[in-house]
Amino acid sequence: MSSKIARIDLVSSHPEVYEPCDDSFALVDALLSDRTNLLDFHPRLCMEVGCGSGYVITSLALMLGQETTGVHYIATDINPHALQVTSETLKAHGVHAELIQADIASGLEKRMAGLVDVIVVNPPYVPTPEDEVGQEGIASTWAGGENGRRVIDRILPVADRLLSHKGWLYMLFLTSNNPSEICLQMKDKGFSARIIVQRATEEENLLVIKFWRDSPVQADTNGMVTTTKTEPFMAMGSLGSLFSRLSFWRSDNSSC
Numbered sequence: 001m002s003s004k005i006a007r008i009d010l011v012s013s014h015p016e017v018y019e020p021c022d023d024s025f026a027l028v029d030a031l032l033s034d035r036t037n038l039l040d041f042h043p044r045l046c047m048e049v050g051c052g053s054g055y056v057i058t059s060l061a062l063m064l065g066q067e068t069t070g071v072h073y074i075a076t077d078i079n080p081h082a083l084q085v086t087s088e089t090l091k092a093h094g095v096h097a098e099l100i101q102a103d104i105a106s107g108l109e110k111r112m113a114g115l116v117d118v119i120v121v122n123p124p125y126v127p128t129p130e131d132e133v134g135q136e137g138i139a140s141t142w143a144g145g146e147n148g149r150r151v152i153d154r155i156l157p158v159a160d161r162l163l164s165h166k167g168w169l170y171m172l173f174l175t176s177n178n179p180s181e182i183c184l185q186m187k188d189k190g191f192s193a194r195i196i197v198q199r200a201t202e203e204e205n206l207l208v209i210k211f212w213r214d215s216p217v218q219a220d221t222n223g224m225v226t227t228t229k230t231e232p233f234m235a236m237g238s239l240g241s242l243f244s245r246l247s248f249w250r251s252d253n254s255s256c
């Protein structure tokens with residue numbers, strides 16, 4: 001299997017599992033556009049939260065390789081059907097990931113704290129009534145409550161705890177999620193941010209943001225602690241002005 005991303009015709013499905021859609025494609029495009037950096041980075045452990053059909057984690061595994069590169073992949077989803085579908089999608093592409101049914105990463109946080117190099121998330125982000133969040137059925141795959149932030153705001157602190165000192169988070173947002181505020185909150189936790197992909201579809205205004213710790217702490221061979229910058233720092237002011245320039249973006253409650 002030489003393709004760098006998952007083939008749609010090999011992605012499995014189930015009536016209660018989110019099918020790859022514009023947001024899934026935007027996230028995979030973001031990973032593809034950052035692939036050279038990802039390969040240079042040599043991540044050991046990559047994780048997807050909310051894997052759905054498995055399209056994204058399978059694409060990541062195809063992009064970065066597996067046996068030869070020694071990268072380990074983990075994917076979680078709260079929906080057991082999603083794990084079954086992801087398992088079929090991975091198998092159809094000849095790649096492997098550890099699949100765990102979990103609310104975000106519950107039960108994994110102790111084992112994996114500070115160990116994950118790359119986290120990718122296409123969360124339930126659509127603004128909906130609060131009571132639609134977390135319900136059984138397909139609506140729970142996109143229902144995000146007020147401003148679409150109910151699940152997003154729970155994922156960010158978990159990502160902070162799981163990411164290694166040099167770790168990267170790629171997360172998809174809708175403009176109505178108020179991503180500039182999210183970037184400021186992440187800045188308070190010591191993260192820089194950069195928009196990797198921005199896309200206005202007929203129904204949604206999407207962007208994928210990459211977060212990384214501004215000055216990751218590293219211990220050298222003598223145990224001395226030093227700080228390094230993995231990428232040039234992008235001031236949040238730059239992001240703020242970028243968001244304000246994208247004034248054509250509109251708030252939208254619809255999904256695929």
Ligand SMILES: C[S@@+](CC[C@H](N)C(=O)[O-])C[C@H]1O[C@@H](n2cnc3c(N)ncnc32)[C@H](O)[C@@H]1O
Pocket residue numbers: 018019020021023024027049050051052053054055056076077078079082102103104105122123124125140141142151
């Ligand atoms: C928008 S879909 C994205 C699916 C897939 N990653 C993609 O991009 O096509 C969001 C996924 O997150 C899962 N999800 C929702 N709430 C979750 C939670 N609290 N913990 C883990 N997964 C969750 C849903 O079941 C769904 O599969």
